[in-house]
Amino acid sequence: MTTRITSRRAAVRAASPPARRRSRGGATSGAALYRQWWTPLLWTAPAIAVIVGFGIFPFVNTVVLSFTDARPLGGGGSWVGWENYARLLTDSAFWLATRNSIFYAVVAVPLLVVLPLVLAQLVVTRIPGIGFFRTGFYAPVVASMVAVALVWQSLLSERGPVNSALQQFGLISSPIPFLSDTTLLLLSAIALTVWKGLGWYMIFYLAALANVPKELYEAAELDGAGPVRQFLHITVPGVRLTMLLIAIMSGIGSLRVFTEIYVLGGATGGLGGQARTLPFYIRDTALDPIAGNAGYGAAVSVALFLLTVGLAVLSHRLGSEKEEP
Amino acid sequence: MSIVERSPRRTVGRSPRRTRALIVRYAILTGILAISIGPLLWQLSSSLKGQGEALFGTEATFLPQDPSFAAYATVFEQVPMALYIRNSLIMCLLTVASQVVFPTLAGYMLSRRQWRGRTVFYWLLIVSMMFPFESIMVSLYMQIRDLGLVNSFVGVWLPGAIAAVNVLIMRATFAAVPDEVEEAAMLDGAGEWRRFVRIYLPAARGSLVVVVINSFIAAWDDFLWPFIVLRSEELYTLSLGLARLSASSLSFDPRVLMAGSVIAIVPIMVLFIALQKHFFKGVESGAIK
Known part of the structure; x- marks a missing residue:
């Protein structure tokens, strides 16, 4: 059984070498190219940091803040429950x-x-x-x-x-x-x-x-x-x-x-x-x-x-x- | 690369009906043009009028009778205009640089490479675009405060340094590059960085122009966020300086106010007119979708 699979693989490889090469270089299986797994992360890290830190986190933080009495210059920040919404x-x-x-x-x-x-x-x-x-x-x-x-x-x-x-x-x-x-x-x-x-x-x-x-x-x-x-x-x-x-x-x-x-x-x-x-x-x-x-x-x-x-x-x-x- | 115009045969015919339709069309176009650039021309004209000339009322003329740059001199004397311009340019350069470099790298990795976390990153981008800036600015201010960046250029720049939409634009742009082009370069033994610089960046020129123009305009135009972050007048951008000018006693002379706002509009108009050919091409080729 093992031999059959190996031989089929070999047959596929023999039959279509260009197709195989294309899939290696194309967008689908590029991961195999990276000796260092962190290369993609290095390229995208600044974007991820700004998007998460200043695009997504602030919304979560806004929801949290809305249940507190935080002050813009610091201070406050204790939990007040639904008080702010009641005031609205x-x-x-x-x-x-x-x-x-x-x-x-x-x-x-x-x-x-x-x-x-x-x-x-x-x-x-x-x-x-x-x-x-x-x-x-x-x-x-x-x-x-x-x-x-x-x-x-x-x-x-x-x-x-x-x-x-x-x-x-x-x-x-x-x-x-x-x-x-x-x-x-x-x-x-x-x-x-x-x-x-x-x-x-x-x-x-x-x-x-x-x-x-x-x-x-x-x-x-x-x-x-x-x-x-x-x-x-x-x-x-x-x-x-x-x-x-x-x-x-x-x-x-x-x-x-x-x-x-x-x-x-x-x-x-x-x-x-x-x-x-x-x-x-x-x-x-x-x-x-x-x-x-x-x-x-x-x-x-x-x-x-x-x-x-x-x-x-x-x-x-x-x-x-x-x-x- | 769709071509926006339709066949010209439709309207530029010979029959009198077509000619009449064409004249009507030009008349309508001119009328709308008067509305869209009329205020800008009035602004320019008013800024060039001398003290003795009427700006409003029956005796006011559209063109200045006795053009003078006195109002411009006044603006530069009374307000630190040069400083505002410098500050605005610093903000624009910072923003354009980060909006070109990082979305390009990220867009490339998103569209051309398979890696763990790619899909998660894509969805983070989409989700982050759901929150309008005004609904998260309270938190942004608190974050900038905690980082000790209140009243600094970095504090103004950082939250908008990398826009999700630009990453998506670059992703779509790189996805459109045919695989064969890259394969050829790989066979030549070009490494990843070289392929990125030699093949992908030139292919993205149109989209990059759109990104540059849009982020320059956004940084130049931005008002609310710098208004919140910046406290000292030495750091004011042109938009903040203008708003301040309009609240000061100098605003009693509209000539001075108009001169100030002409100064705020001219650089960006020049940039746009210089790049507009590429801009409309980039937009048509789908960078905006």
């Missing part, structure tokens, strides 16, 4: 921040799913000068957020160009308080997020549009379908998966907003902090050197994480539901 339930500033973050996502996500697609459809065909337009649409993505937020702050100020233009055309009699009214401030920040995100998501759609068969458009054109109908009946179904991906990405992005509100609304986050988002609130409660309570901030962080997961699941549900008919 009655903290009106927390609920306001949660509402603001959800409002942000609800308004921004549809805009960021639809507008970049329209934009991509407009620049997908290579007509003369299209590179110029593509680069122009991408420019806000590259610009620094603080810098462009300062520009928008000037544009939308009481005496700024937007208000003075509207007044000049007689559309309004007194300036619109874009930056001092809480709702308008949130909407202005959303407009800034959308403006800066358009080009970024356009790139994803450009890649997706390349995979929509162009015969479909030709057939539709022969049937006399106009650009709007082509868009709705060919483009949209063709890039549905990308739309879902962008809904999730932009939703998570909306829940992460801090800088827009910080710059447009002044360091306080709107009048009396009324326009603060959850990350803003986390920073204010947890990391203030004197009054900060990292334990409570960690509880808010866990809430933010759960909200993120909820939003991703919801987008996924809505996305796959549409697929049914």
Whole structure:
């Protein structure tokens, strides 16, 4: 029996030496090559250390911290059980921040799913000068957020160009308080997020549009379908998966907003902090050197994480539901 | 290597209907372009206007009538702009270096080699991407504090030194290299390190450009985390310096504020425009997926 196996092995070896060599050198059995088992670990150690130490451990640590009264400068840190979570339930500033973050996502996500697609459809065909337009649409993505937020702050100020233009055309009699009214401030920040995100998501759609068969458009054109109908009946179904991906990405992005509100609304986050988002609130409660309570901030962080997961699941549900008919 | 554009025949036809459609398309494109770069042009124009010129209101013109660099001089005089720029560049160089070197090594090992722990590593990457930075920043701050890195560049750099997404990008890039290319090099007796440098790195050029641009922009743009970690003004990056400028009394003159923000945008625009050809190519070849 032993001899038979050996001989079969020998036969295999004799029959296909190149195949054997390929499997040795290929991706599947490279381990055999290593005289030192630690070589792969050496190559990957820095990445593993940072990913685990600053990507995964912090989440576990946040959950642990949320059951303590830790202080940002040290001290505290004793176990308080569910106290922080009980406090969340009655903290009106927390609920306001949660509402603001959800409002942000609800308004921004549809805009960021639809507008970049329209934009991509407009620049997908290579007509003369299209590179110029593509680069122009991408420019806000590259610009620094603080810098462009300062520009928008000037544009939308009481005496700024937007208000003075509207007044000049007689559309309004007194300036619109874009930056001092809480709702308008949130909407202005959303407009800034959308403006800066358009080009970024356009790139994803450009890649997706390349995979929509162009015969479909030709057939539709022969049937006399106009650009709007082509868009709705060919483009949209063709890039549905990308739309879902962008809904999730932009939703998570909306829940992460801090800088827009910080710059447009002044360091306080709107009048009396009324326009603060959850990350803003986390920073204010947890990391203030004197009054900060990292334990409570960690509880808010866990809430933010759960909200993120909820939003991703919801987008996924809505996305796959549409697929049914 | 998909080609993004569709056949040009569709729109560049001869019939009047097509010509009209083309004109409409250009009109729409120009309108959107005005929205996307209008604010940036307004910013540039305002920063170049002299003190006597109106920025707002009916008498304001779009182009500066009497261009001057006075606002730029003021910004550099009143605020340590050069220091902020230097600090931002240090942060960018640190980040770009670590984002290029380590994800490349890790991505290679993930895609080309079989080793114990490979699958575990892959899943660690995926799991780590589930947690938004803002939901773990409290813990990150405590960790940086315990390491004694508060108010230091290393403290800003370390948590974001290696992004999981870049490891995955490099993994996908190396996985696409045909086996035959490496076999040929092996037959030539090239060792592992040599094959990595001679074969795999050149094959990954497109993805590396995407990684460089994205991590440079991210480090240059970053606000919340350096804002939390950095305390002393000598360490402030440009984003922090700008936010500080806008809160100071100098912000009463928008020309100065706009000059400051132009300075924050120009270097990154230059970098992007210089590399954009490779960038869009890299994106199209799937580095982003």
